[in-house]
Amino acid sequence: MSTLLTILTILVSLALIAVILLQRSEGGGLGIGGGQGAGSFMTGRGTATFLTRATSILAALFMLFCLLLAVLNKGASGGQNGHDLLAAPPAPSQAAQPSASTPLTPATH
Structure with missing residues (x-):
């Protein structure tokens, strides 16, 4: 499910x-609102209205997909495999420290 939502988010x-x-931007840009080229099937105002509406719908879909991905992956970063940079470092294990019952003898060659 998460993979499908990720692919849909990328496509959107x-x-x-x-x-x-x-x-169409203030300076012309890459806009098609000028009546020539690919947008000539509609009037300039109709093209602008269509693009504005399409932008609003795609932005809403993008936000919805991002929220769904965040909810689905909420616990993915926590747990045993998660890495929290602000967490305290783990305590050293008892096996790494020599015990009091084991005498420390120098190694002989």
């Missing part, structure tokens, strides 16, 4: 980027 984000780049 690419579509959102494309729709934003197609909009």
